[in-house]
Amino acid sequence: MSPRSSFAEAARTRERIVRAAIAEASRIGLDSLTIGSLADRLSMSKAGVIGPFGSRENLQQAALEQASHIFRTAVLTPLADLPPGALRLSRLIDAWIAYLADCPFPGGCFVTSTSTEFDGRPGPIRDHLRATVFSWRTLLTTEITAAQAESPAPHRPADEIATTLIGISMSINQEIQLLNDDSAPQRGRSAMRHAAGLP
Amino acid sequence: MSPRSSFAEAARTRERIVRAAIAEASRIGLDSLTIGSLADRLSMSKAGVIGPFGSRENLQQAALEQASHIFRTAVLTPLADLPPGALRLSRLIDAWIAYLADCPFPGGCFVTSTSTEFDGRPGPIRDHLRATVFSWRTLLTTEITAAQAESPAPHRPADEIATTLIGISMSINQEIQLLNDDSAPQRGRSAMRHAAGLP
Numbered sequence: 194m195s196p197r198s199s200f201a202e203a204a205r206t207r208e209r210i211v212r213a214a215i216a217e218a219s220r221i222g223l224d225s226l227t228i229g230s231l232a233d234r235l236s237m238s239k240a241g242v243i244g245p246f247g248s249r250e251n252l253q254q255a256a257l258e259q260a261s262h263i264f265r266t267a268v269l270t271p272l273a274d275l276p277p278g279a280l281r282l283s284r285l286i287d288a289w290i291a292y293l294a295d296c297p298f299p300g301g302c303f304v305t306s307t308s309t310e311f312d313g314r315p316g317p318i319r320d321h322l323r324a325t326v327f328s329w330r331t332l333l334t335t336e337i338t339a340a341q342a343e344s345p346a347p348h349r350p351a352d353e354i355a356t357t358l359i360g361i362s363m364s365i366n367q368e369i370q371l372l373n374d375d376s377a378p379q380r381g382r383s384a385m386r387h388a389a390g391l392p
Numbered sequence: 393m394s395p396r397s398s399f400a401e402a403a404r405t406r407e408r409i410v411r412a413a414i415a416e417a418s419r420i421g422l423d424s425l426t427i428g429s430l431a432d433r434l435s436m437s438k439a440g441v442i443g444p445f446g447s448r449e450n451l452q453q454a455a456l457e458q459a460s461h462i463f464r465t466a467v468l469t470p471l472a473d474l475p476p477g478a479l480r481l482s483r484l485i486d487a488w489i490a491y492l493a494d495c496p497f498p499g500g501c502f503v504t505s506t507s508t509e510f511d512g513r514p515g516p517i518r519d520h521l522r523a524t525v526f527s528w529r530t531l532l533t534t535e536i537t538a539a540q541a542e543s544p545a546p547h548r549p550a551d552e553i554a555t556t557l558i559g560i561s562m563s564i565n566q567e568i569q570l571l572n573d574d575s576a577p578q579r580g581r582s583a584m585r586h587a588a589g590l591p
Contacts, residue, residue, distance in 0.1 A: 219512065220512045220513065221423075221512075221513070222421060222423065222424075222509055224420075224421065224424065225421075225423065225424065299512055300508075300511060300512035301508070301511060301512070305508060305566075306508035306509070306511075308566055308570050309499075309500070309504060309505035309508050309509070309565075309566075309569075310421055310505070310508070310509065311570075312499060312500060312505075312566070312569035312570040313418065313419045313420075313498055313499035313500070313569065314419070314420070319570070322570060323570055323571060326566065326570060326571065327571060349582075349583075349586060350579075350582075352579065353579050353582055353583050353586075354583075356560065356563045356564065356567065356576075356579055356580065356583055357556065357559070357560055357563070357583045357587065359559075359563045359566075360556070360558075360559030360560040360561070360562055360563030360564075360583075361555065361556055361559040362559070363559055363562040363563060363566075364555045364556070364558045364559030364562060365555065365559075366508075367504075367507055367508075367511070367525065367558075367562075368555065370508075370511035370512065371507050371510075371511040371518070371521060371522055371525060372522060372525065372526060377555075380549075380551065380552050380555055381555065383548075383549075383552055384548075384552050384553075384555055384556045384559075387548060387552075388556065388587065
C-alpha cells in the first residue's frame with residue numbers, strides 16, 4: 194500500500210469509528226459509550242478503536258464535533274445562496290424542522306441529549322457543549338436580527354426569539370422521539386414561524 | 393420499637409434513598425445510577441439500599457415518580473385557589489419559571505434530562521416518561537384553552553402554544569444549567585407570556 198492510500202485508509206477508519214460512536218451515544222448517552230461495545234459493533238480490536246484518538250475522551254470529543262458538523266451542514270447548506278433576511282430565516286426554519294423530523298441520529302438531536310447529560314459535569318466535554326450551544330444561539334440571533342430589519346413593525350427582542358426557537362426544536366424533538374407524534378414537525382414549523390414573526 | 397414507629401422509620405428510610413437517587417441521577421443520569429454509589433453516599437449497605445424497592449429498576453421508577461411529584465407540587469400548588477383562566481395560566485408560568493430558576497435538582501429539570509436519556513430505549517422507564525410528559529402536555533393545553541376562552545381575539549392553536557411553552561422551559565433550563573446565564577429566567581418568562589397571548 195502506498196503512503197497516500199494508507200493515509201486515506203486511516204482517515205476512513207477514523208470516520209467509521211466516529212460514526213459508530215455517534216450512533217451508539219445517541220441511543221445510550223455519550224458517557225455510557227464503551228470502547229468494548231464499539232469494538233464489537235465494528236468487529237475491531239479495542240486497541241484498533243482507541244488508536245486513532247489516543248483516549249476515550251478524545252473519541253467523545255470527535256463524536257461531538259462530527260455531530261455538530263452534520264447538524265450545521267444540514268441546516269445551513271440550503272441557505273448558502275441567500276442574503277440575510279426573512280426569506281433566509283424562513284429557509285433555515287424549514288431545514289431545521291426537516292432535520293428533526295428525519296434525524297440522522299437514532300436517538301434524536303445529539304447536542305440536546307448530550308447537553309442535558311453533561312450540564313452538571315464540569316470538564317472538557319461540558320466546555321465543548323457550551324461553546325457549541327453558544328455559537329448556535331449567536332448565529333440564530335444574527336439571522337433573526339437581519340429578518341427583523343426588513344420590516345418596520347415592532348419586534349420582540351431577537352435573543353428572546355432565539356430562546357423560543359431553540360426551545361421549540363427541543364420540544365418537538367421530544368414529541369418525535371419520546372411520544373412518536375407524527376404531527377410534531379408541522380406544529381413545530383407553525384410555532385417557529387409565528388415566534389419569528391414570519392407570515 | 394413499636395410496629396407503628398418501625399413502619400414510619402421504614403418510610404423515612406425509603407424516602408431518604410429516593411431523594412439521594414434523584415440528586416445523583418440528576419447529575420450523572422438515571423441509567424448511570426449505581427446501588428454501590430448510593431450506598432456510599434448514604435453510609436448504608438447495598439442490601440439496605442435495594443431492600444425497600446426489590447430491584448434497581450423499581451428504585452429508578454420511584455425516583456422518577458417522586459421527581460415528577462416535586463415538580464407538580466411546585467408548579468400547581470400556587471394555583472389551588474384560582475379558577476381556570478388567564479390569571480391562573482399567568483400564575484402557572486410564574487411558578488414554572490421560579491422552579492427552573494431555583495431548581496430542586498442539581499442537574500436541572502429531571503424529566504427533561506431523563507427523557508432525552510431514555511427516549512431511544514424501549515422499556516418501563518420510557519413508558520413511565522411518556523405517560524408523565526403526555527399528562528403534563530394535556531394539563532397545559534387545558535389551562536391554555538381556558539385562558540383563551542376569556543378573550544374574543546383570534547388565538548393560535550392551544551396544542552401549538554403548549555409545544556412552545558414546554559420548549560421555552562427546556563431552552564431556559566439549558567441556558568441556566570449549561571450556559572450559567574442569569575438573564576434566562578426573565579427572558580423565559582417574557583417569551584412564555586408572549587407565546588401564551590398574555591399581556
